[in-house]
Amino acid sequence: MKSKIILKNIKIYAYHGVLPEEPLIGNEYLINAELHADLQKASQTDDLQDTINYAEISEVIHQEMLVRSQLLEHVIGRIISRIEIQFPAISFVKIKLTKTKPPMPGEMDGVSLEFEKKIHH
Template sequence: MKSKIILEDIKIYAYHGVLQEEAIIGNHYVVNAELHADLEKASQTDNLNDTINYAQVNEIIHQEMAIRSELLEHVIGRIINKIESKFPQITFIRIKLTKTIPPMPGEMKGVSLEFEKEIN
């Protein structure tokens, strides 16, 4: 059975970016995470130990977003590594990180980076 856990549109205020003012002013970010794992056992047992605790995934995302980085790529890499090490049953991770008000001219919804990792 293919199973997915999807955390959608987690809104976090953080201080990432190359520009000095980004470290001072901060920005609004939106994080989306998709995790694949075989969760069939949990569908039978109703036991939290047989699934991925998405509250813990959310906590990891918040912890890593609180650590300042210049590059969003670095933030996403840390999130993926931490989730992967905490939940070895995961076979696929997708993280999308959006900076909602990037310091660039023009009106836009935001700038996003998305990483996917297949885990064997």
């Protein structure tokens, strides 16, 4: 059975960026995560021990967003690494990170980076 956990549009205010004002002003970010794992046992047992606790995934995302980076690629890389280490049942992870007000001319909803990784334990 293929199972997915999807965390959608987590809003976090953080201080990433290359420009000198970005660590001072900050920006609102949206994070989306898709995680694959076999959750069939939980569908039968109704036991939290048999699934992936998505509140713990959210906590990892929040913790890594607090660590300032120049590049969003670095933030995503750290999130994926932590998930891979802390949640061995996960076989695939996709993280999309959107800076909602990038320091660029023109009106837009934001700039996003998306990484995905198949995990082999």
